[in-house]
Amino acid sequence: MCELCTEKTSHRSIASSAASATAAATASATLRSHASPHDFPATTGQKGRKTLIKGGHVMSMDAAVGDLEIGDVLIEGSKIVQVGRSIEVHDAEVIEATGRIVMPGFIDTHHHQFETALRSFLPNGLLFDDGSKHGQPNYLEYILGKFAMVYRPEDVYISEVFGGLSQLDAGVTTVLDVSQIHHSPAHSDAVIEGMKAVGRRGVLGYFEGYGPDLKYPQDARRIRAEHFASDDQLLTMAMGGEIYLPDLDPLMLWNLGRELDLPIALHVVGSLGLQVAMDRLSDRFTSKHIFIHMTGMSDLAWQKARDAGSHISLAVPIEMSMRHGMPPILKALEMGMEPSLSVDVECTMTADFFTQMRSALTLQRALVNQAAIEGQQNIPDLLTSRDVLKFATINGAKGLHLDHKTGSLTPGKEADIILLDGQALNVAPLNNVPGAVVTLMERSNVESVLVAGQVRKWKGALVGQDIDALRSRILESRDYLFEAADLKVKLFD
Ligand SMILES: [Zn+2]
Numbered sequence: 001m002c003e004l005c006t007e008k009t010s011h012r013s014i015a016s017s018a019a020s021a022t023a024a025a026t027a028s029a030t031l032r033s034h035a036s037p038h039d040f041p042a043t044t045g046q047k048g049r050k051t052l053i054k055g056g057h058v059m060s061m062d063a064a065v066g067d068l069e070i071g072d073v074l075i076e077g078s079k080i081v082q083v084g085r086s087i088e089v090h091d092a093e094v095i096e097a098t099g100r101i102v103m104p105g106f107i108d109t110h111h112h113q114f115e116t117a118l119r120s121f122l123p124n125g126l127l128f129d130d131g132s133k134h135g136q137p138n139y140l141e142y143i144l145g146k147f148a149m150v151y152r153p154e155d156v157y158i159s160e161v162f163g164g165l166s167q168l169d170a171g172v173t174t175v176l177d178v179s180q181i182h183h184s185p186a187h188s189d190a191v192i193e194g195m196k197a198v199g200r201r202g203v204l205g206y207f208e209g210y211g212p213d214l215k216y217p218q219d220a221r222r223i224r225a226e227h228f229a230s231d232d233q234l235l236t237m238a239m240g241g242e243i244y245l246p247d248l249d250p251l252m253l254w255n256l257g258r259e260l261d262l263p264i265a266l267h268v269v270g271s272l273g274l275q276v277a278m279d280r281l282s283d284r285f286t287s288k289h290i291f292i293h294m295t296g297m298s299d300l301a302w303q304k305a306r307d308a309g310s311h312i313s314l315a316v317p318i319e320m321s322m323r324h325g326m327p328p329i330l331k332a333l334e335m336g337m338e339p340s341l342s343v344d345v346e347c348t349m350t351a352d353f354f355t356q357m358r359s360a361l362t363l364q365r366a367l368v369n370q371a372a373i374e375g376q377q378n379i380p381d382l383l384t385s386r387d388v389l390k391f392a393t394i395n396g397a398k399g400l401h402l403d404h405k406t407g408s409l410t411p412g413k414e415a416d417i418i419l420l421d422g423q424a425l426n427v428a429p430l431n432n433v434p435g436a437v438v439t440l441m442e443r444s445n446v447e448s449v450l451v452a453g454q455v456r457k458w459k460g461a462l463v464g465q466d467i468d469a470l471r472s473r474i475l476e477s478r479d480y481l482f483e484a485a486d487l488k489v490k491l492f493d
Helices: 011-019 024-034 112-120 141-152 155-167 185-198 219-229 252-258 276-286 299-308 318-320 329-334 353-373 384-394 394-399 433-440 467-484
Strands: 050-059 067-076 079-084 090-095 098-106 108-109 170-177 201-206 235-240 265-270 289-297 310-314 417-421 446-451 453-458
Touching: 024 112, 050 141, 050 433, 067 155, 079 098, 098 433, 108 155, 108 289, 108 353, 108 394, 112 141, 112 155, 112 170, 112 185, 112 299, 141 185, 141 467, 155 170, 155 185, 155 446, 155 467, 170 185, 170 289, 170 446, 185 201, 185 219, 201 219, 219 235, 235 252, 252 276, 276 299, 289 299, 289 353, 310 329, 310 394, 329 353, 353 433, 384 394, 384 433
Parallel strands: 050 090, 050 098, 108 170, 170 201, 201 235, 235 265, 265 289, 289 310
Antiparallel strands: 050 067, 067 079, 098 417, 417 446, 446 453
């Protein structure tokens, strides 16, 4: 029985029961969640098994591999072994990709997945109360100050699973989960179990927590040893290294990250008054640092970050909406520091990567276009669709120190691959591949998704997940969270 099947059902039983009128309703429900089981490439990703993605428009995001107007990708086990025009192989399962764009999955370098149960709670809020007329409601007070305080491990788990699957469905195959919910070791373990259940590549961002059972940050050693003893697995770890927490010395956090040989991620927000702190710490920046937002920082901090080889993660829609400051996309590019993209919080904005790419593209172009209209000299180049695709794939892999494994269709890397429907109603006729992905597509165009060679989404539906059951669980969790935080769901303002 393949992984598509539930305990009670197999491909054959679905096919035969479909003929029976009495079982038709059950069968169609099963088919909806399982999606075209008859041609599902069941052994894909298994050790020693070959899979050929055949006849797609291949956008490798690797300059050495290039683009193929029509091309094939050969996978063996979890890895890509060959990308070429027409690969002859006789012992492979074939995934027919005619009319599909074949490219690496998207990489999200900053996502607070534990907040999935709070989706759209704060569509119009700022990051914090800055004393202006716009200061209420705000994120620090409501999301971190009220909701986060009442999370139980089971709430963490279901939000991780639901948010992770939603992004996997939309073609995001790798995430840095910035989980500021480590109130106890049980909470930390729930984050990890949730990420595992999703089945995509992920980096546990070990950030703060609160309360009497808090073991942050010293529990990082246990977590590293217990869950991340090997870096050769789908899930790896990063250390939270915030510089704004009142009782935690950032250098202590950074040293702990270094001791455990982990990337160190932190929020850097100018409107929160963090400029001085960043300048003070700038001699300690390393190539393992991931600076999230990087709004409002001094030239000194930028120069030190560039010289150290640090990485910049931009959450463009959130930064624009929640008053983090202007996304520093021009500054990053001027410094030669190509950023990655990140979705941040679903309480305020979608975690969809097409939105991310379009926001980065249109913001940069708006700024440069206006400079051109005003007659300014020495204006930068305009971003292209190809540029933001790099931000959304290989740059994220580099930022997370995972570019030896993912971020491009390169022989030797893991097969984290998405198939996008280039013949869909909102896309056809296909006239430019990068342009179609960035300027036309949305999540419904993500037809199939592979992680480490394994098919996780097949022809429009996630594989082996009972979404109805998960939805019930997250609704229960949402109800508990609102009650415990003494807040009410208001469907209309
Ligand atoms: Zn954040």
